[in-house]
Amino acid sequence: MANVKRSPWLLHYDGSSCNGCDIEVLASLTPVYDAERFGVMNTGDPMQADIFLITGGVNTQNKDTVKQLYDQMPRPKVVVAVGVCACTGGIFKDCYNILGGADTVIPVDIYVPGCAARPQAIIDGIVQAVELFEQRSKEHDEMVRNQKKGSEVA
Amino acid sequence: MNMILRVVLYIVLAPIIGGLLEGIDRKISARMQRRVGPPILQPFYDVKKLFKKQVIIVSRSQTFGLIPYFFLMVLTGAMFFAGMDILMCFFVMSTAATALYFAAMVTSSPYATIGANRELIQMMAYEPAVLLTCVGFYLAEGTFNVSEIAASDRTDILFMPGFFVAFVFILTIKMRKSPFDTSTSHHMHQELVKGLTTEMGARNLAIFQVTEWYENVFLMGVVGLYLVNSNPMSIIWAIICIMAVYFLEILIDNTSARMKWQDMMKITWIFTLFTAGVNLLVLMLVK
Numbered sequence: 001m002a003n004v005k006r007s008p009w010l011l012h013y014d015g016s017s018c019n020g021c022d023i024e025v026l027a028s029l030t031p032v033y034d035a036e037r038f039g040v041m042n043t044g045d046p047m048q049a050d051i052f053l054i055t056g057g058v059n060t061q062n063k064d065t066v067k068q069l070y071d072q073m074p075r076p077k078v079v080v081a082v083g084v085c086a087c088t089g090g091i092f093k094d095c096y097n098i099l100g101g102a103d104t105v106i107p108v109d110i111y112v113p114g115c116a117a118r119p120q121a122i123i124d125g126i127v128q129a130v131e132l133f134e135q136r137s138k139e140h141d142e143m144v145r146n147q148k149k150g151s152e153v154a
Numbered sequence: 155m156n157m158i159l160r161v162v163l164y165i166v167l168a169p170i171i172g173g174l175l176e177g178i179d180r181k182i183s184a185r186m187q188r189r190v191g192p193p194i195l196q197p198f199y200d201v202k203k204l205f206k207k208q209v210i211i212v213s214r215s216q217t218f219g220l221i222p223y224f225f226l227m228v229l230t231g232a233m234f235f236a237g238m239d240i241l242m243c244f245f246v247m248s249t250a251a252t253a254l255y256f257a258a259m260v261t262s263s264p265y266a267t268i269g270a271n272r273e274l275i276q277m278m279a280y281e282p283a284v285l286l287t288c289v290g291f292y293l294a295e296g297t298f299n300v301s302e303i304a305a306s307d308r309t310d311i312l313f314m315p316g317f318f319v320a321f322v323f324i325l326t327i328k329m330r331k332s333p334f335d336t337s338t339s340h341h342m343h344q345e346l347v348k349g350l351t352t353e354m355g356a357r358n359l360a361i362f363q364v365t366e367w368y369e370n371v372f373l374m375g376v377v378g379l380y381l382v383n384s385n386p387m388s389i390i391w392a393i394i395c396i397m398a399v400y401f402l403e404i405l406i407d408n409t410s411a412r413m414k415w416q417d418m419m420k421i422t423w424i425f426t427l428f429t430a431g432v433n434l435l436v437l438m439l440v441k
């Protein structure tokens with residue numbers, strides 16, 4: 001019956017942003033947009049998250065944090081960069097401390113542009129991320145099966 | 155034979171009923187907030203997904219703590235539905251809760267540790283009311299035995315309304331509902347990330363979730379025990395009462411803000427000791 005597509009849990013990290021996108025991400029969970037109807041939950045715990053939503057760029061101080069959060073998430077996982085800051089660095093691009101978008105430290109799968117990104121766009125990004133998540137999950141199952149086979153042979 | 159059947163039914167059906175209850179809970183909560191809300195089967199989708207995720211183990215002894223938590227909780231419910239000693243059921247439940255405490259503690263993560271400590275405080279808060287419930291059943295029926303309590307002619311709630319109110323009060327703590335969800339910080343409050351369950355991911359979180367379903371069904375069973383008597387019709391009343399109590403818990407969850415643990419302790423002890431205590435005195439005088 002169910003597949004993983006129905007239960008994407010989000011981890012939301014706010015990098016070097018103006019908090020504009022941050023608020024829009026939360027807005028997409030409010031009654032007007034209600035992302036929970038797709039099974040989306042905002043967990044705040046990387047150990048339990050499937051989709052990493054990052055708003056804001058990466059600077060010299062938060063680059064390790066972003067990397068660590070990504071590493072702590074169990075496979076399969078998908079990364080969504082929300083807002084131009086997270087995509088490229090945005091209006092902060094030329095600041096002395098900004099390294100650039102989220103993809104300077106972790107592999108980003110989906111880019112949601114906008115300054116600030118609208119809740120509709122964010123939900124659209126999440127829906128696309130969910131598709132990708134399902135595909136990754138299948139690949140992950142495949143890998144686990146192969147590993148099991150491998151260990152039986154050995 | 156009947157007893158074995160009931161135990162088997164509990165073990166098979168409890169996760170299904172528990173999951174559905176949680177789904178309904180999330181749906182009703184969403185409607186209360188004027189949202190559409192997730193599908194009723196959402197909790198099952200979540201658990202299924204959790205079993206498929208990569209297992210990252212923070213500390214091997216965490217699983218070692220979670221497995222007894224799971225089995226002891228199943229045992230609690232099985233003993234209850236088999237009609238054994240109710241006092242014993244609650245003792246086994248406390249042991250299960252202790253196993254959960256260790257499962258969170260061994261990870262030495264600051265969030266999980268604080269969550270675990272709060273869990274202990276919660277246990278301290280609800281334990282007196284739980285014991286008083288057992289005492290109440292004994293005074294009303296003259297036995298601790300669940301099957302004898304259920305088979306007697308009396309409707310216990312008429313003799314022990316105070317105990318019932320106290321028990322419903324502590325259900326809010328046991329079911330980790332606001333204003334008392336200090337140990338796991340459910341929903342959007344994330345000051346402890348995920349509290350007790352912070353370091354549980356994938357399979358371990360799924361085990362935790364399923365155990366909670368078993369636990370909820372057991373607790374609802376105790377609520378039902380207040381109404382069940384020798385008349386088969388009473389089972390229908392018990393189910394209606396269980397649904398009303400469950401709805402009340404959801405309502406409380408959605409309308410109250412978080413409480414500090416000090417206040418939780420004070421309010422719970424004063425309230426439960428008062429209601430159950432008065433009821434206890436009355437029962438003892440009447441007898």
Ligand code: SF4
Nearest residue numbers: 017020083085115116
């Ligand atoms: S994209 Fe615009 S609104 Fe979003 S964080 Fe950057 S500056 Fe703020």
